[in-house]
Protein backbone atom coordinates (compact mmCIF):
# COMPACT_ATOMS: atom_id res chain seq x y z
CA UNK A 1 0.00 0.00 0.00
CA UNK A 2 1.21 3.50 -0.75
CA UNK A 3 0.15 6.82 0.79
CA UNK A 4 0.69 10.02 -1.18
CA UNK A 5 0.01 13.37 0.49
CA UNK A 6 -2.05 15.71 -1.71
CA UNK A 7 -2.74 18.31 0.96
CA UNK A 8 -1.87 18.59 4.63
CA UNK A 9 -2.56 22.15 5.70
CA UNK A 10 -4.91 22.49 8.66
CA UNK A 11 -8.10 24.37 7.82
CA UNK A 12 -6.73 26.76 5.16
CA UNK A 13 -3.80 26.44 2.76
CA UNK A 14 -0.53 28.33 2.84
CA UNK A 15 0.79 29.52 -0.56
CA UNK A 16 1.23 26.53 -2.87
CA UNK A 17 -0.24 24.06 -0.40
CA UNK A 18 -3.63 22.41 -0.01
CA UNK A 19 -5.90 21.35 2.80
CA UNK A 20 -6.51 17.72 3.73
CA UNK A 21 -6.32 15.12 0.99
CA UNK A 22 -4.47 11.86 0.35
CA UNK A 23 -4.12 9.29 -2.37
CA UNK A 24 -4.00 5.72 -1.08
CA UNK A 25 -2.95 3.15 -3.66
CA UNK A 26 -2.86 -0.62 -3.63
CA UNK A 27 -2.90 -3.20 -6.37
CA UNK A 28 -3.64 -0.61 -9.07
CA UNK A 29 -6.58 0.90 -7.17
CA UNK A 30 -6.58 4.65 -6.50
CA UNK A 31 -8.53 5.75 -3.43
CA UNK A 32 -8.79 9.50 -2.81
CA UNK A 33 -9.21 10.11 0.92
CA UNK A 34 -10.50 13.59 1.77
CA UNK A 35 -10.83 16.23 -0.92
CA UNK A 36 -9.77 19.53 0.58
CA UNK A 37 -8.99 22.75 -1.27
CA UNK A 38 -6.26 22.22 -3.87
CA UNK A 39 -6.09 18.44 -3.63
CA UNK A 40 -7.73 17.74 -7.00
CA UNK A 41 -5.00 19.73 -8.74
CA UNK A 42 -2.30 17.92 -6.79
CA UNK A 43 -3.90 14.54 -7.43
CA UNK A 44 -3.31 15.04 -11.14
CA UNK A 45 0.44 15.18 -10.50
CA UNK A 46 0.13 11.45 -9.73
CA UNK A 47 -2.84 10.01 -11.65
CA UNK A 48 -5.33 11.03 -14.33
CA UNK A 49 -8.80 12.16 -13.25
CA UNK A 50 -10.23 9.16 -15.08
CA UNK A 51 -8.24 6.85 -12.84
CA UNK A 52 -9.84 7.81 -9.53
CA UNK A 53 -11.48 4.55 -8.47
CA UNK A 54 -13.07 5.59 -5.19
CA UNK A 55 -13.40 8.55 -2.82
CA UNK A 56 -13.75 8.62 0.94
CA UNK A 57 -14.65 11.75 2.93
CA UNK A 58 -14.01 11.89 6.69
CA UNK A 59 -16.49 14.61 7.65
CA UNK A 60 -18.56 17.51 6.43
CA UNK A 61 -16.12 20.37 7.02
CA UNK A 62 -15.20 22.18 3.80
CA UNK A 63 -11.44 21.84 4.29
CA UNK A 64 -12.00 18.11 3.75
CA UNK A 65 -14.40 17.95 0.82
CA UNK A 66 -14.78 21.04 -1.42
CA UNK A 67 -12.73 19.60 -4.27
CA UNK A 68 -15.50 17.06 -4.80
CA UNK A 69 -17.22 19.79 -6.83
CA UNK A 70 -14.53 20.28 -9.51
CA UNK A 71 -14.11 16.52 -9.57
CA UNK A 72 -17.81 16.21 -10.34
CA UNK A 73 -17.55 18.86 -13.06
CA UNK A 74 -14.63 17.07 -14.68
CA UNK A 75 -16.11 13.59 -14.43
CA UNK A 76 -19.61 14.57 -15.62
CA UNK A 77 -19.43 17.70 -17.78
CA UNK A 78 -15.87 16.95 -18.90
CA UNK A 79 -16.82 13.33 -19.62
CA UNK A 80 -13.65 12.11 -17.95
CA UNK A 81 -13.85 8.62 -16.51
CA UNK A 82 -16.97 6.58 -15.95
CA UNK A 83 -20.20 7.31 -14.00
CA UNK A 84 -21.02 5.81 -10.63
CA UNK A 85 -17.69 6.57 -9.00
CA UNK A 86 -18.00 5.12 -5.47
CA UNK A 87 -18.02 7.95 -2.91
CA UNK A 88 -18.23 7.11 0.80
CA UNK A 89 -19.37 9.95 3.05
CA UNK A 90 -20.58 10.26 6.65
CA UNK A 91 -24.23 10.01 7.63
CA UNK A 92 -26.51 12.82 6.36
CA UNK A 93 -23.85 14.37 4.18
CA UNK A 94 -25.05 13.58 0.64
CA UNK A 95 -27.91 16.07 0.60
CA UNK A 96 -25.80 18.83 2.19
CA UNK A 97 -23.23 18.32 -0.55
CA UNK A 98 -25.92 18.43 -3.25
CA UNK A 99 -27.63 21.55 -1.85
CA UNK A 100 -24.80 23.76 -3.10
CA UNK A 101 -25.39 22.98 -6.80
CA UNK A 102 -28.47 23.50 -8.97
CA UNK A 103 -31.34 21.02 -8.98
CA UNK A 104 -30.31 19.83 -12.45
CA UNK A 105 -26.75 19.32 -11.28
CA UNK A 106 -27.98 17.45 -8.23
CA UNK A 107 -29.55 14.87 -10.51
CA UNK A 108 -26.41 14.34 -12.56
CA UNK A 109 -24.14 14.47 -9.50
CA UNK A 110 -25.91 11.34 -8.31
CA UNK A 111 -25.06 9.72 -11.65
CA UNK A 112 -21.43 10.77 -11.56
CA UNK A 113 -21.04 9.69 -7.94
CA UNK A 114 -22.49 6.56 -6.34
CA UNK A 115 -22.85 7.73 -2.76
CA UNK A 116 -22.73 5.44 0.25
CA UNK A 117 -23.38 7.03 3.64
CA UNK A 118 -21.32 5.47 6.41
CA UNK A 119 -22.34 5.79 10.04
CA UNK A 120 -19.35 6.14 12.36
CA UNK A 121 -18.48 2.63 13.52
CA UNK A 122 -19.56 0.93 10.29
CA UNK A 123 -17.24 -0.97 7.98
CA UNK A 124 -17.16 -1.12 4.20
CA UNK A 125 -15.04 -2.41 1.36
CA UNK A 126 -13.77 -0.42 -1.59
CA UNK A 127 -11.43 -2.00 -4.15
CA UNK A 128 -8.79 -3.98 -2.25
CA UNK A 129 -9.36 -2.07 0.99
CA UNK A 130 -11.30 -3.30 4.00
CA UNK A 131 -12.20 -0.15 5.88
CA UNK A 132 -13.28 -0.04 9.52
CA UNK A 133 -14.51 3.30 10.82
CA UNK A 134 -14.79 4.66 14.33
CA UNK A 135 -16.58 7.79 15.56
CA UNK A 136 -14.15 10.62 16.17
CA UNK A 137 -14.64 13.46 18.66
CA UNK A 138 -15.24 16.46 16.44
CA UNK A 139 -17.86 19.03 17.35
CA UNK A 140 -20.68 16.51 17.58
CA UNK A 141 -20.87 15.84 13.84
CA UNK A 142 -20.57 12.39 12.24
CA UNK A 143 -16.78 12.27 11.86
CA UNK A 144 -15.09 9.12 10.59
CA UNK A 145 -11.72 7.80 11.62
CA UNK A 146 -10.43 5.04 9.35
CA UNK A 147 -8.52 1.79 9.69
CA UNK A 148 -7.74 0.55 6.18
CA UNK A 149 -6.39 -2.94 5.64
CA UNK A 150 -5.13 -4.26 2.32
CA UNK A 151 -3.34 -7.61 2.13
CA UNK A 152 -2.34 -7.32 5.78
CA UNK A 153 -0.89 -3.78 5.67
CA UNK A 154 -2.78 -1.36 7.93
CA UNK A 155 -3.13 2.38 7.40
CA UNK A 156 -4.99 4.46 9.99
CA UNK A 157 -6.22 8.03 9.55
CA UNK A 158 -8.04 10.15 12.10
CA UNK A 159 -9.61 12.82 9.93
CA UNK A 160 -10.31 15.59 12.48
CA UNK A 161 -10.71 14.68 16.13
CA UNK A 162 -10.05 15.60 19.68
CA UNK A 163 -8.82 13.08 22.23
CA UNK A 164 -10.91 9.90 22.33
CA UNK A 165 -10.17 6.24 23.06
CA UNK A 166 -11.66 5.52 19.62
CA UNK A 167 -8.39 6.66 18.08
CA UNK A 168 -6.77 3.60 19.65
CA UNK A 169 -9.35 1.39 17.95
CA UNK A 170 -8.31 2.52 14.47
CA UNK A 171 -4.60 2.90 15.20
CA UNK A 172 -3.80 -0.28 17.14
CA UNK A 173 -0.57 -1.76 15.73
CA UNK A 174 -1.09 0.15 12.46
CA UNK A 175 1.88 0.15 10.15
CA UNK A 176 1.33 3.85 9.46
CA UNK A 177 -0.77 6.23 11.54
CA UNK A 178 -1.70 9.50 9.84
CA UNK A 179 -3.10 11.78 12.49
CA UNK A 180 -4.31 15.28 12.77
CA UNK A 181 -2.02 17.37 14.97
CA UNK A 182 -3.65 20.75 14.67
CA UNK A 183 -2.14 22.42 17.70
CA UNK A 184 0.93 22.59 19.88
CA UNK A 185 1.26 22.66 23.66
CA UNK A 186 -0.85 25.36 25.22
CA UNK A 187 -3.12 25.75 28.22
CA UNK A 188 -6.44 26.03 26.41
CA UNK A 189 -6.59 22.92 24.24
CA UNK A 190 -10.13 22.28 23.04
CA UNK A 191 -11.84 18.88 22.73
CA UNK A 192 -12.25 18.79 18.93
CA UNK A 193 -8.62 18.82 17.72
CA UNK A 194 -5.35 17.28 18.92
CA UNK A 195 -2.01 18.81 19.69
CA UNK A 196 0.96 16.98 18.23
CA UNK A 197 1.79 15.78 21.75
CA UNK A 198 -1.70 14.35 22.21
CA UNK A 199 -1.43 12.69 18.79
CA UNK A 200 1.92 11.17 19.69
CA UNK A 201 0.58 9.80 22.99
CA UNK A 202 -2.16 8.07 20.99
CA UNK A 203 0.48 6.68 18.63
CA UNK A 204 2.59 5.35 21.50
CA UNK A 205 -0.34 3.73 23.28
CA UNK A 206 -1.55 2.13 20.03
CA UNK A 207 1.89 0.78 19.18
CA UNK A 208 1.98 2.13 15.63
CA UNK A 209 4.96 1.57 13.36
CA UNK A 210 5.22 5.08 11.93
CA UNK A 211 3.63 8.39 12.85
CA UNK A 212 2.78 11.02 10.25
CA UNK A 213 1.52 14.39 11.50
CA UNK A 214 -0.95 16.37 9.39
CA UNK A 215 -3.56 19.16 9.60
CA UNK A 216 -1.13 21.38 11.52
CA UNK A 217 -2.48 24.91 11.97
CA UNK A 218 -1.00 26.92 9.08
CA UNK A 219 0.62 29.62 11.21
CA UNK A 220 2.56 27.17 13.41
CA UNK A 221 6.15 26.02 12.96
CA UNK A 222 5.82 22.35 11.97
CA UNK A 223 9.21 21.43 13.37
CA UNK A 224 8.01 22.52 16.80
CA UNK A 225 5.04 20.17 16.34
CA UNK A 226 7.39 17.34 15.44
CA UNK A 227 9.60 18.09 18.44
CA UNK A 228 6.71 17.99 20.89
CA UNK A 229 5.52 14.71 19.36
CA UNK A 230 9.02 13.23 19.65
CA UNK A 231 8.92 13.72 23.42
CA UNK A 232 6.08 11.18 23.55
CA UNK A 233 6.72 8.73 20.71
CA UNK A 234 10.12 7.22 19.96
CA UNK A 235 9.35 5.69 16.55
CA UNK A 236 9.75 7.44 13.20
CA UNK A 237 7.81 10.72 12.90
CA UNK A 238 7.18 12.48 9.61
CA UNK A 239 5.42 15.70 8.73
CA UNK A 240 2.85 15.30 5.97
CA UNK A 241 3.81 17.61 3.12
CA UNK A 242 2.32 17.91 -0.34
CA UNK A 243 3.90 15.35 -2.65
CA UNK A 244 5.41 13.19 0.09
CA UNK A 245 4.78 9.46 -0.26
CA UNK A 246 5.06 6.59 2.16
CA UNK A 247 5.07 2.84 1.75
CA UNK A 248 2.65 1.18 4.16
CA UNK A 249 3.89 -2.35 4.72
CA UNK A 250 3.60 -5.03 7.39
Ligand SMILES: [Zn+2]
Nearest residue numbers: 011061063160
Ligand atom coordinates in the same frame (compact mmCIF):
# COMPACT_ATOMS: atom_id res chain seq x y z
ZN1 LIG B 1 -10.09 20.03 9.18
Ligand SMILES: [Zn+2]
Nearest residue numbers: 059061138160
Ligand atom coordinates in the same frame (compact mmCIF):
# COMPACT_ATOMS: atom_id res chain seq x y z
ZN1 LIG C 1 -13.14 19.41 10.82
